[in-house]
Amino acid sequence: MTERDRNKSDNGAEDAGAEAGLEALFDEARRSPPAPSRTLLARIEADARALQTPARGAVTGAGGRLRGWWRLLGGAPGIGGLATSAVLGFWIGFAPPAALDALDDSLSPLTGAAEDVNAALPEDGFGWTMAEAEG
Amino acid sequence: MDAMQNRTDAAQAEADADLLARYAAGDAAAARLLSARLTPRLYAHAVRVLGDTAEAEDVTQEAMLRLWRIAPDWRRGEAQVSTWAYRVVANLCTDRLRRRPATPLEAVAEPSDPAPGPEALLQAQARDAALQQALNTLPARQRQAVVLRHIDGLGNVEIAQVLQIGIEAVESLTARGKRALKAALAGRRDELGYEDD
Numbered sequence: 023m024t025e026r027d028r029n030k031s032d033n034g035a036e037d038a039g040a041e042a043g044l045e046a047l048f049d050e051a052r053r054s055p056p057a058p059s060r061t062l063l064a065r066i067e068a069d070a071r072a073l074q075t076p077a078r079g080a081v082t083g084a085g086g087r088l089r090g091w092w093r094l095l096g097g098a099p100g101i102g103g104l105a106t107s108a109v110l111g112f113w114i115g116f117a118p119p120a121a122l123d124a125l126d127d128s129l130s131p132l133t134g135a136a137e138d139v140n141a142a143l144p145e146d147g148f149g150w151t152m153a154e155a156e157g
Numbered sequence: 158m159d160a161m162q163n164r165t166d167a168a169q170a171e172a173d174a175d176l177l178a179r180y181a182a183g184d185a186a187a188a189r190l191l192s193a194r195l196t197p198r199l200y201a202h203a204v205r206v207l208g209d210t211a212e213a214e215d216v217t218q219e220a221m222l223r224l225w226r227i228a229p230d231w232r233r234g235e236a237q238v239s240t241w242a243y244r245v246v247a248n249l250c251t252d253r254l255r256r257r258p259a260t261p262l263e264a265v266a267e268p269s270d271p272a273p274g275p276e277a278l279l280q281a282q283a284r285d286a287a288l289q290q291a292l293n294t295l296p297a298r299q300r301q302a303v304v305l306r307h308i309d310g311l312g313n314v315e316i317a318q319v320l321q322i323g324i325e326a327v328e329s330l331t332a333r334g335k336r337a338l339k340a341a342l343a344g345r346r347d348e349l350g351y352e353d354d
Contacts, residue, residue, distance in 0.1 A: 040339040043346055047288040048307045050281055055201035055308075062214045066196055066221045070188035073225040074180065 173238035174231075181228040192221060195239060198309065199246045205304040206250045208293045216253065220245040236318075243311070243319045247301055254297040284349050291341040295334050302330035303338065 173194065179187035199220055203213035220242055231238075292300055298320065305316045306327075316327045342349070 037339075039346070040343065043349070044335065044339055044342065047284055047342075047349075050284060051205070051288055051308045052310065054281065054285070055197065056204040056210065056213075058196050058200040058217065059214070062200065062218065063192060063196060065218055066192050067189055069218065069222045070180065070192065070225045071185065073222075073228075074183060074185065074188065075229065076183050 170237040170239065174233050177224070177228050177231055177238055178233070180225070181231065188225070191224075191238075195224075195242055196221065198239070199242055202243065202304060202309055203246055203250060205289070205292060205308055206247075206297075206301055207253060208289055212253060216246055216249040219249055237315075240315055240318050243305070243309075243315075244321070247305075247319050250301065251297055287342065287345060287349050288338075291338045294341050295337055299330050299334035299337065302327055303334035306331045307335075 173191065176187045176191040176194070180191060196217060200213055200217040203216045204210055207213050207216065223245055224238070224242055292304065295303065301320060302316060305311045305319060306313070311319070313324050313327045313331075316331075317324045320327065320330075322330075
């Protein structure tokens with residue numbers, strides 16, 4: 023065995039020893055981890071209680087039903103949209119804007135035609151009154 | 158064996174997620190059970206990485222506080238609760254280590270408590286202290302990776318998720334970390350009770 027081989031072998035053995043020693047320390051560290059104090063656990067549980075919302079199943083009675091309706095109508099965005107459309111509809115009916123008059127004018131041929139059709143209907147209601155008279 | 162371990166890990170992850178969902182739904186007992194499962198692991202990790210029990214307590218409490226806050230918005234299946242918590246602890250530890258003044262390696266490599274004698278050094282407590290002193294010499298990321306892999310027992314995939322790096326980077330960090338630990342402990346083998354083969 024040359025000097026170089028001997029050194030290599032020594033280094034290998036030394037490294038194996040260091041590896042085994044380190045693994046032994048890791049094993050001991052795994053077996054006996056530092057444990058949290060009771061005070062820390064109590065602080066963590068107190069935080070949890072402070073941040074916890076009440077159980078969903080506990081919501082009953084009128085408040086619960088109201089919340090049910092609220093959710094059914096889409097919550098705040100849904101209720102907001104519903105209120106906006108109601109106010110807008112009421113306002114258009116109460117004081118129609120000028121643009122709506124112009125729209126009415128543009129539709130008047132159709133409206134007029136409908137009136138003409140009504141005027142052209144026979145007064146006897148397509149013979150219905152005649153049939154009654156004959157009867 | 159690996160498949161069995163994977164099934165066990167999956168069952169543990171499911172149990173954690175169930176408890177978090179129960180907590181979010183208002184179940185008071187769920188918080189205590191989940192805390193009992195997670196706190197010891199997070200605290201032990203923080204102690205090993207920071208080398209300071211008071212700081213480790215603060216970090217653990219802060220991580221659990223964030224877990225309670227996120228509980229109502231937790232999206233099941235996207236991450237494991239324990240992995241998420243480890244990640245928060247790792248980030249908090251990194252922040253604290255960065256804020257610390259740089260310490261010369263030779264200052265931390267030596268035991269802070271003078272050796273009381275060879276007999277006492279053979280005790281487990283002394284060996285544990287030696288490991289902690291050696292860990293303290295490692296750069297922050299190497300230290301975290303070594304602790305997660307060799308003491309907390311996490312797999313490389315989970316460590317990559319915790320440290321938000323690639324698996325190859327995890328392998329590199331743990332390998333360099335172990336080499337540095339062996340070098341830091343090299344002169345203390347006899348006093349720590351193990352010798353070269």
